[in-house]
Amino acid sequence: MLRRRSFTAGLTAAASLPLPAIAQSVGQQGRKGGDVIVAMTAAPPTIDAMATTAQAARNISMHMYESLYTRDEGANPQPELAEGVDIAADGMTYTFKLRGGVKFHNGKPMTSGDAKASMERYAKLGGSKDALKAVAAFETPNASTLVLKMGSIFPGLIEAISSPRAPFVIVPEEECGKPLGQIGNIGTGPFQFAEYKPDSHIKMTRYDGYAANKAFDKRDGYTGKKTPYFDSVTIRIITEGGARTAGLQTGELHVLETLDVAAAKRLKDDKGIKTYTMMPWAFLTLMMNNNWGLTANPAIRKAIQAALEVEEIAAIASDGLYRLDPAWQYPGTNYFPGDAGLDAYVKQNQAKAKAALQAAGYNGEELQVICDSSIKWHLDTGTVAAEQLRAAGFKVKLNVMDWPTVNAARVKPEGWNLWPLAMGIEPYEGPYNVVGFFAGSAPVQIKPDPVIEDSNKKLATQLKLDDRKAAVKAFQDRLYDQAIAVKVCDIGVIQATRANVMNYAPYRTQRMWDCWFA
Amino acid sequence: MLRLIIVRLLAAVPVLFVVSLVSFGLTLLVPGDIASEMAGPTATAADVARVRAELGLNQPPLERMVQWYGGVLRGNLGRSILLNQSVGQAVLERLPVTLSLTLMGLGIACLIGIPAGLLAAAKARRWPDQVTMAGAMLGLSLPDFWLGLLLIYVFGVLLHWLPTGGFVAPGTDLLGWLRSIALPAASLALTQLGPIARMTRSAALEVASSDFIRTARAKGLAEPRVYARHVLAGSMVPILTVVGIGFGLSLGGALVVEQVFSLPGVGRLVIGAVLRRDWPVIQGGLLLTTCIFVLVNLVVDLLYLWVDPRLRENA
Known part of the structure; x- marks a missing residue:
């Protein structure tokens, strides 16, 4: 007989990364509106989220896509599109119950068929596809359950598939047959794809049909209860450090992926800029x-x-x-x-x-x-x-x-x-x-x-x-x-924002949900 | 004249072939490929090999080359691996940015450089000449990336007059386009202004000592009019030469300026492709840039005939 335990209740393999304590602005009320402009340092090699481990791609994809599991503020695996997972005592079966009411940006409800097809696509061309090497089969007993049958034991499976390195995102089944780099940009995340001009910018708009995860009461790493406030997020690719800093000083840019240490020292008394150290x-x-x-x-x-x-x-x-x-x-x-x-x-x-x-x-x-x-x-x-x-x-x-x-x-x-x-x-x-x-x-x-x-x-x-x-x-x-x-x-x-960007908290990428303009 | 155009265009074919052959050879010789970029910095050799296979990059070089030339003959420059679009489309989308930057930069350089050169020639060896030539030397010596950052700091950060980067399409907002292109064009212009002013000065000095200029003065024409009308007209051939060369140099300078001001032009496209080894874009970008060079040279040659009727007889 299988002994089952909830992964979320008794996480045995979590790596809790101590990150700087950031005030979560408890009690502050978010305000909808505005186009927030984020500057990142490099262009992504592709915006096919599964396919690349590049940081530039993550900066974009973590706004548009979600996974069954992802990482919280301390880098521990936590459910996102799944409610949780039951792991058989012998470690050979993982049963994911999917969250209900989640819809893709094209309006289609997410089902286990989408999750299965996404995992199968990842197993073929994903950036960390070795994580699924031990999986023998993906099964869908019903529309809200995905079962992973293991061919061999791999206790690190949840850590692996929750990694944002090349995220194990869930996309509509009909997109999964498309080759690397040619997938439509349809996810379940708080922002949806609007426009991509390589070498220049990517624009995402707020997804008003976003189904926030009610199991949480606030944002938590890449998971939690996410609320998109900005009307749109424009991520501009600005490779020149001096130009990024100048853009932040003038207010043309609102958030910087990184600010040079020397520039941060120079701007420490600038009341219009807030800096955050990620160590x-x-x-x-x-x-x-x-x-x-x-x-x-x-x-x-x-x-x-x-x-x-x-x-x-x-x-x-x-x-x-x-x-x-x-x-x-x-x-x-x-x-x-x-x-x-x-x-x-x-x-x-x-x-x-x-x-x-x-x-x-x-x-x-x-x-x-x-x-x-x-x-x-x-x-x-x-x-x-x-x-x-x-x-x-x-x-x-x-x-x-x-x-x-x-x-x-x-x-x-x-x-x-x-x-x-x-x-x-x-x-x-x-x-x-x-x-x-x-x-x-x-x-x-x-x-x-x-x-x-x-x-x-x-x-x-x-x-x-x-x-x-x-x-x-x-x-x-x-x-x-x-x-x-x-x-x-x-x-x-060092990450930096204009002073009017409220409730920002530094993380592996610049999370534009749960932030708003003053 | 038609014969000249046809001959020059036919002569461009071997030039384009050699350029494409050399750039193809270089992309083969340079180590690294796009698969390693896509796989990420900590990917293993096996990861990179897998991505390479998925992208179809395991074709033998000769087969790849034959396929590419076949495509070019049919007007197809290939498909960018990174951008997931045809190279022709990728370049054409970005060409207006680069061309508007280059033309405006060169236009500003001509508008300031030619009068400055004429002034220096008219006041040769006096203080206006020395100041103008010192300014020209300064502009010539400053690296455009540094000049760009300086302009951003002064006009963007300190004065808040102009944006620090980005591009607004003229079709969207004409004033916004002018504002977005002003600083990048100025930094290109400042580096091109020096050669144009210097060439104008030396050509004007030579023409100013000609008999027909002496005649013009003897007729009682005012000195500014002599220079604006007669000396300038007589100096146009060398000025056109330096402007033509300046166009090519400005296209090169645009590579750097587009990086500094985050302009999505052809330069940024090609630099990104080189850094990531997106070889169809490198090939297509270089071929189209070479075409522009060849066409500009042809236009300059035709302008020679227009400004100097004596040359038409030999054409």
């Missing part, structure tokens, strides 16, 4: 290739680890908006593996580095650092790390390229040793995509590591939370013990 936003890391050249040797990797002064890198790369945190999960989350004893690894020790180099028989071979110039965090980390390594006696070649070139280079098994990367969405999601990045058929460090593979397997299959936590701890210990990658710090970002 943590991302892990700043240096990945090492353990398959090729110098970094194939663990002794050399340890020498690199000892030679780096992470605080100097952090301070320069983030313009001072950082916190030193050696752990590979955020402190305060369920999977936080602790940071005791890590000081010995993260403190710069030039003598140790030189001794390790000598012991490894280093002979002046060149260390290849690849980094892109598109993201300041990456460029500065690569540049400062290269200088520190030179000071420690390494011969270093810094190869600065554009993002696609670096991305093509770093998946190659040879030709690079160090690669700086800011991991944004993955640590927010919890441990699965952080550990998964170092495991599987194409790990970031190129050569699979047996201990990390084992941790990844346990994380994916152990039903007990404590066992999965132990797997994350083993993963972190291995990263430090074998110097597989360097965690530089946690970095933050």
Whole structure:
């Protein structure tokens, strides 16, 4: 007999991310109207929400689409289009009861047929489709129930399908046969698609038929009781930081995805602007290739680890908006593996580095650092790390390229040793995509590591939370013990609004529901 | 004249072919592809390969090239992978932005640069000449992205006279269009003004020493009229040359200016395509830009014939 439990009642796999406490303006009355103009820094590669993991696409899609489950303010999985889920005791069946009264932007009521077709489309071309690898079949016993029959146990399923990385959005069944990038923009979210001018802007209008989730009493992360107040949301693509700041100062823009730290300091006394710090936003890391050249040797990797002064890198790369945190999960989350004893690894020790180099028989071979110039965090980390390594006696070649070139280079098994990367969405999601990045058929460090593979397997299959936590701890210990990658710090970002944007709260994207103009 | 036009247009065919061949080669040589952009920064190699297959990018280069040339001969520049629309449509939608920016920038540069050059020539080696040429040098030396940011700060943030970015279509709101294009056009104009003023000055100095100008002065014509009517007319060929070159440079400058002012023009389209390796847009964008260059050169050559009747005999 199956033992059932409600996932929402006893969440066992949640990663509660401690975010800054933001006043929710209790008692304030929202006011409808206005076109809020948001500036984001890059154009999305596509607005097919399932297909891409790009932040720019999330900024748009989280307004138009919803999923069965999503993440709350603390990054815990919470129901959105589902009322909840019953998980069989053996972990092989997930039964989702869908919320009633939800309609798509085209007026069609959402049913389990839409949910099934959306999941099947995702399994074919979704940005995180591996999350559905363990699912053997999707069944629809009635119009409001979706059942996932598992082929193998995957306790992280709810965390995976609630991730906004490439969200598991529910779209009308008739859209699901369309190829990647060619889907109609029809969802169930609080705003509906109006116009998309690539390179310029996307416009969404308030969906007055929006069915808010009555299980909540206020907005909560990507879920909660969402109320759209603005008549429309225009998201403009403004790549130039100075132009974004100027637009906010003049009032042409109301919300900025990010404000440069230097500009935030300059504008701190401007009464027309409010700034919000999001800390943590991302892990700043240096990945090492353990398959090729110098970094194939663990002794050399340890020498690199000892030679780096992470605080100097952090301070320069983030313009001072950082916190030193050696752990590979955020402190305060369920999977936080602790940071005791890590000081010995993260403190710069030039003598140790030189001794390790000598012991490894280093002979002046060149260390290849690849980094892109598109993201300041990456460029500065690569540049400062290269200088520190030179000071420690390494011969270093810094190869600065554009993002696609670096991305093509770093998946190659040879030709690079160090690669700086800011991991944004993955640590927010919890441990699965952080550990998964170092495991599987194409790990970031190129050569699979047996201990990390084992941790990844346990994380994916152990039903007990404590066992999965132990797997994350083993993963972190291995990263430090074998110097597989360097965690530089946690970095933050500053979001900003005009002072007349009320009830705004910073989050992974600029949520334009439950905000209004004064 | 018709013969000249036909010959020039036929001569453009190999130019366009070579440009398309080189740009095709470059897109093949440059590492990285659109699949890695779509898959995201933390995608694995397997993820990227899957997206590549879904986008149909696994075609051999030769097959892709033959298919593309076949399309071009039928008037089809291909389909953008990112935008989900035909390249021709994507470029044509953005062309009015770039053309209005370029033409207005060049128009402002001519309206200021040509009189300034004439003034400098008329007052050669005196303070108006020195001030004008110093200003021209300054405009020539300033990078347009920096100039753009400076104009945004002064006219947008400090004075609140003009918007800091964005584009309003002239069909929607003519005044709004003028306001939206004013600062970007000014930053393009300031960089083009220098060469036009300098070329006008040197051409005018040469023409001013001609016999027919001496005759005009001997007839008692006032000096401003001599310069406005006779010196300018005699200097038009080199001025047209520099304006024609300036048009090409302005198209290049528009790439940067469109980024700074967030204008949805062809420059921004092509830069975005290059950064994401949307190769049909790179190919189509470059081909159409080359066509514009060729046409502008042809128009400049025809204008030579119009302003200088002596050249018509050799045409």
